[in-house]
Amino acid sequence: MSPYRKTQRAAWLVLSVAAVIIACTVFAPSAFGVPVPQDEEAAPKFKDVHTAIEAMYLVKAQFYKPVSVGELMKAYFAKGTVPGMLEVLGDPYTRYMTPKDFQALRDDSAGIFGGIGILVGIRDEKITIISPIKDTPGMRAGLMPGDHIMEIDGVSTEGMVLDRAVSMMRGEPGTIVRLVIERKYPARTRDVEIVRDIVDAPSTRGYLFDPNAGIGYIELRTFSQKAGQEIEDEVGRLMDEGMRGLILDLRYNGGGLVTQAVEVASKFIPRGPVMHVRGRDGQKQSLYTVGSRVPQIPLVVLVNEYTASASEIVSGALQDTGSATIVGVPTFGKGLVQTLFPLSDGSGLAVTTQIYLTAGGREITPETPIQPDVEVKALTPEELEKIMNEQAEEAKRQGPVTAEDLMRIDPDLDPQLRRALDILKHQIKEAENAKSAA
Numbered sequence: 001m002s003p004y005r006k007t008q009r010a011a012w013l014v015l016s017v018a019a020v021i022i023a024c025t026v027f028a029p030s031a032f033g034v035p036v037p038q039d040e041e042a043a044p045k046f047k048d049v050h051t052a053i054e055a056m057y058l059v060k061a062q063f064y065k066p067v068s069v070g071e072l073m074k075a076y077f078a079k080g081t082v083p084g085m086l087e088v089l090g091d092p093y094t095r096y097m098t099p100k101d102f103q104a105l106r107d108d109s110a111g112i113f114g115g116i117g118i119l120v121g122i123r124d125e126k127i128t129i130i131s132p133i134k135d136t137p138g139m140r141a142g143l144m145p146g147d148h149i150m151e152i153d154g155v156s157t158e159g160m161v162l163d164r165a166v167s168m169m170r171g172e173p174g175t176i177v178r179l180v181i182e183r184k185y186p187a188r189t190r191d192v193e194i195v196r197d198i199v200d201a202p203s204t205r206g207y208l209f210d211p212n213a214g215i216g217y218i219e220l221r222t223f224s225q226k227a228g229q230e231i232e233d234e235v236g237r238l239m240d241e242g243m244r245g246l247i248l249d250l251r252y253n254g255g256g257l258v259t260q261a262v263e264v265a266s267k268f269i270p271r272g273p274v275m276h277v278r279g280r281d282g283q284k285q286s287l288y289t290v291g292s293r294v295p296q297i298p299l300v301v302l303v304n305e306y307t308a309s310a311s312e313i314v315s316g317a318l319q320d321t322g323s324a325t326i327v328g329v330p331t332f333g334k335g336l337v338q339t340l341f342p343l344s345d346g347s348g349l350a351v352t353t354q355i356y357l358t359a360g361g362r363e364i365t366p367e368t369p370i371q372p373d374v375e376v377k378a379l380t381p382e383e384l385e386k387i388m389n390e391q392a393e394e395a396k397r398q399g400p401v402t403a404e405d406l407m408r409i410d411p412d413l414d415p416q417l418r419r420a421l422d423i424l425k426h427q428i429k430e431a432e433n434a435k436s437a438a
Contacts, residue, residue: 045080054343055082055096062339062351063089064280083161091352092122092161093338099346101167115170116177117199118143119222120162121254121308121332126150126182127157127165130306131221131252133199141194143181145252145306150189151180163350171196185381203227206234213425214244220264223256223310228263228291235267235294244432245298245424247417251328255309258337258356262287265317267294268324269359274317276361277337277354284357298427299324300420303372308332315370316358325427326372327420335364376419387413 056072067089075088082096097105117136118129127149132139149157152168169177179192203226206218216238220227235246255261258275265274266289273286301324303315312331318324337354357363364370379387411418 048082051343051345051347052076052082052085055085055349058341058349059086059089059094059351062341062353063091063094064336064352064354065089066280091336093334093336093350094352095161095163095350097163097348097350098167099348101163102340102342102346102348104167104170105163105340105348105350114173114196115166115199116141116143116194116196118169119252119254120149120166121306122162123306124148127160127162130254133221134205136199137194137197141192143192144183146184148182149179150182151178153178173197185385202230204230204234206238208238208241208243209247210421211242214242214428215421215424216241216243216246217249218246219249220253220311222253223258223260223264225257225260227256227260228267231264231267232294239295239297243297245300245428247300247302247420247424248324249302249417250307250311250315251302251304251416252306253308253311254306254332255311255334258287258310258313261310261313263290265314265359266290268296268299269293269317269321270323272321273359275313275359276357278357279354298424298431300424300427301326302416302420303328303331303370304378304416305329305332307370309334309336312364312370313356313358316360316362316364319370319373320358320360320362325374325423326370327374327376327423328372328416329375329377330372331364331370333364333366333369374419374423376416378416379413384413 056069056076059067059072060069071088072085076082076085079085079087086094086096116138117133118138119131119133121128121130123146129138129143129145129147129149131145132143149165151157152165155168157165169179171177173196175196177194177196179194180189181192182189203222203224204218204220206216209215209217216235218231218234218238220231235243238246262274269289270293271289273288276284276286278284299318301315301318303311303326307315307328308331312334315324315326315331319326335356336352337356338350339353341349341351343349355363358370362368411421
């Protein structure tokens with residue numbers, strides 16, 4: 001089909017949908033059996049008709065599974081809103097964002113924003129803190145990984161899309177946001193009042209963990225627009241300080257930009273595919289390494305149940321190519337690619353457009369996450385609190401476990417890190433022996 005005829009066909013589809021929507025909005029008592037609300041309060045439901053048309057066309061053309069316009073139209077008339085219409089897809093990752101929410105997502109990708117400094121995701125169908133960012137209001141307020149956010153400024157988060165929750169917690173520095181936090185251990189719900197601040201969230205945090213052994217440590221928090229470059233810079237700096245082996249920590253990393261996942265993985269793996277994507281047509285496309293590699297030294301990667309999406313792309317590529325040893329517990333299992341589409345009114349859609357596969361062709365699902373090469377469980381909150389209390393008693397200081405305690409690097413409190421150190425020391429010794437023999 002020629003491009004001209006494709007354009008004609010697309011335009012005809014949009015016009016046809018518009019005509020049907022307008023007709024059914026007027027005659028809705030009989031259309032699909034869904035009556036149009038007559039009261040003034042319900043009427044605004046159908047004010048986003050133009051946006052709904054755009055969304056229908058995009059979803060029809062881009063969603064990773066076949067979907068009919070009729071199915072989307074029926075859902076729109078039943079719900080009266082674009083978010084309601086998208087529910088018919090049964091995909092929590094395909095979502096509508098208001099102009100404010102869409103801008104917040106763009107700001108998040110840039111890495112600088114006004115907020116409280118936490119990374120969040122969906123866990124147990126609840127808004128869940130993946131990680132507080134060091135030296136931010138969220139960490140200072142004692143928020144911890146695994147905490148559920150039940151309310152934001154008095155609004156329940158039940159059924160709330162992630163972008164909306166993020167947008168509500170963002171805001172001008174100096175303003176207050178009030179959260180209701182549910183914690184599993186000790187089991188309790190508490191109110192937290194946090195003053196927003198400018199959050200400049202660097203992608204990485206790195207230092208020479210063990211100068212004598214030459215072991216470096218880099219925590220990659222998120223795949224923002226600067227992740228690939230920051231990893232390269234950190235590795236270069238640590239190599240100058242005498243690094244001979246590296247621990248790359250992807251725990252609590254909920255993902256980010258796929259382009260940055262490709263860049264980060266490209267620093268460590270041989271030239272070739274980093275990942276593959278497969279759309280609804282079943283065709284597989286490969287994304288290959290870009291740029292140059294960093295110096296090749298023994299590498300151990302830490303993962304846990306909050307390692308998701310772009311983090312799984314990287315850990316999967318490193319595992320499939322034999323470039324690293326993966327240590328920890330099975331990952332989150334989110335092998336879906338979302339593409340962002342701006343809409344004409346400034347709002348946006350995140351549409352699941354493809355399934356991604358690891359470099360070796362493995363699907364990543366909740367049933368088939370990335371399995372570590374060496375499985376090591378973290379301390380439970382009960383075990384951690386017991387150790388911290390013992391240390392506090394010895395140091396004559398009292399107090400509960402804080403977010404800083406959970407985030408700080410201490411092999412005594414972190415069995416996964418301790419095992420990674422042991423593995424890396426052995427690999428460094430083997431590499432040096434092999435070099436001497438040669």
